[in-house]
Amino acid sequence: MTSPQDVPAQTPETERRSVVRLQRAIQIGLRGRIVLAVAAVAMLLSVVLAVTTVTVAKNTLLTTREQTLTAQAIANADTVSGALGSAETADLQTLLSSLPESGSPLLLTGAAVPLSGEDPSTVSVDARYGIDALPAEFLDSVVQERNNAVMRFRFDGESLLVVGVALPDSNASYFQINQLGDIDTAIRSLGLRLAFAALLTTFVAVGLGYWASKYALRPLNRIRDAAESVALGQLDTRIEYADYAADPDLAPLVANFNDMVSALQERINRDARFASDVSHELRSPLTTLNASIEVLQNTREVLPERSQQALDLLSLDMGRFTQLVEDLLEISRFDAGAVRLELDAVALVPTVEAAVRMVAHAAVPVEADPELTDLVIACDKRRLVRILANFFDNARKYADGATSVTVELHEPDHLGIILSAPTVRISVEDSGPGVPEGERDKIFDRFNRGDQGGSRGIDMGVGLGLALAAEHARLQGGSVWVEDRHDGGQGSRFVLELPMMEPLEADDPEDLAAVTPAEAETFALTGQMPAIRLDESPDPPV
Structure with a gap:
């Protein structure tokens, strides 16, 4: 039996949190x-x-x-x-x-x-x-x-x-x-009838109130939808001011919302232009420096030992710097809305198998549901490869490499009732130390390398690879996350979920699967993702 001394005392902070939880439980919406x-x-x-x-x-x-x-x-x-x-x-x-x-x-x-x-x-x-x-x-x-x-x-x-x-x-x-x-x-009978009428009137008022609130909150619902679009990165979203110009209560709200989004868009575009301009200006000197380092690497045998060590450190830092510039250039394209989604008719399982062969440094088994063997969906093939490359590169840096890849069909349902459209999930598992619960949402933020990536060790990333993977997935209507392995073993499971969109027209689904090892080198990683080659990258928007 527990004595009163064994029960921990309630601290003011604990009491405050209990009150907050109670308030949230009984909170009623507008x-x-x-x-x-x-x-x-x-x-x-x-x-x-x-x-x-x-x-x-x-x-x-x-x-x-x-x-x-x-x-x-x-x-x-x-x-x-x-x-x-x-x-x-x-x-x-x-x-x-x-x-x-x-x-x-x-x-x-x-x-x-x-x-x-x-x-x-x-x-x-x-x-x-x-x-x-x-x-x-x-x-x-x-x-x-x-x-x-x-x-x-x-x-x-x-x-x-x-x-x-x-x-x-x-x-x-x-x-x-x-x-x-x-x-x-007679008075009792009249009172009962009036009480029933009052109760009926109350229920009718509830229905009318719900209908009236739905009508009255329709403008707020439009503002909510617009805010959600802005949160998803659609910064060109605006609410038509003319629809509410005659409303003295809503007109200022709509105008302020549009002004806020315009200011936010201008700020993000300005930051994106700055990052793009800086990255663009650094590409030429980086190309020169990398070429110079390559020349020095070809003659490193004639250099003293201390010079060789300095050259190796310089080569590693230049690789990290080049990765940072390329990732910043890519992320600035997302911020500026300059990325284009190119949907292809993709044979999912062969494409994933080919992508794994391209980006994995060792043989990694690919397991797929039998019904997905001949599945062809519409997705951006190169962005799919980049997401998988980021997953594999992250596993290589922090978990000694990926151990398996799974392609499966996901049909959300409850008691046999399908709740939403089916999706496909591509999972990359590793046997590393895993990702703590508190870090699972943060590791997809920009410049976040988690607790294990906090020190600038050799071959550590800059914290943009998983953020880019999330952007690539979002652009295709999908999402990425990390969870525990389903078999209960040690390690993490990075998941990419994509909608099962049917292709508009047939394409050659085997073109990526037919890539040779030599051609795969053109997707050389810059740390956490396949780089856009410098000679192919379009100029950033100004």
Whole structure:
């Protein structure tokens, strides 16, 4: 059993995080808040109207009933008053029973009105309502003070209306007790119906609120879609200002959004032009320096040992510098939107096998689902090779090389129901130390080399290769990520997912598979990716 001392104390930071998690769990979106507000207003109005209606109806019914019964009670009292002098008790009971609309009449006689020589007594035709049923203050007002009075009260759970009339020229008093149960029943029935109507109105208001919020939030949805497009790199996205120019609330928002995107596009284009210009200007001196180093390498045997070591270090750093310039030039093309997607009809499995032969430094097995053997999809063949080259180069630097490649079909489904279009996944596995959970999203960022790439050791990259792989995949509508190996072994699994787009027209799917080892050298790696050869690279946009 755990003692209280073993339970760690809650720190302020832990409590704050718990509160934040609770707030997020109960947080309601804008549409939900609009729907709840409309429903709350509808329910409040319905309740107010229902209560008002019930109150007015009850008061009206009771007032009308009271006026009618009071007039009838006075008329009945006059009839009884004329018969008091000569009537016997039995005759009075018969008389009380015969009174029209008298409810439960009650006659209280005094000493001045002898009944067959008896003491003052009470004559009643309804045993349920004797003199003890009437409130004491009401009796005093009628019997002692000789006032006519009307009163509503409850007796034995019943709602009653009593009219008291002090009979003139005698000590007798006439009381007429009427039940109001029918009014109570009518009011309860009306209340239930109004409550049901209020509930129905609330549900209708929820539906109308949802529809109204959907209509009202349509401009925000367009802004959201535009923001998502901008986040995906489509910096030419704009919202048509003319559609909202007449709206005093949305027009400034749309204008500010367009201005923000324009400023962002200008900033990115300016940075891209700067990186492109710098990279472009460095290409010529880099070509000269690399050629000079190659000449020195051809004569290194005649150089002293210290000079040979310096030449090797210079050659490594120049290779890294050349890689950086080429990667910067390529990434600037993505930023400037100057890249072109060239879709080819690609026989997927043969193309992957050929790409592996080109970029792998050792024989790496390729496993593919049988149904993918003859699959032909539309994709950019060279970008596919570059992504795989980056995966293999990353495995070579940090995991002693790739161990296997898998090509498989992926059909997202839940309980047998297909949720989205099928895709193909190409996975490159290694047996290295793996990628920590916290680094898996970051390693595809620019200039991020992870914890293992933090030092500038020999043959370490500059941190742009995987970022370029992500850009190449995104351009084709795909994505890349890293995960654990599916067999549970040590290492990582880098995955490329591409949509299964059908080619528009047939192409030769074997042209890449037929590349010879000599031709494969033209895809020589500059560290993390196949380089664009300097003599073939188009000039960057200015």
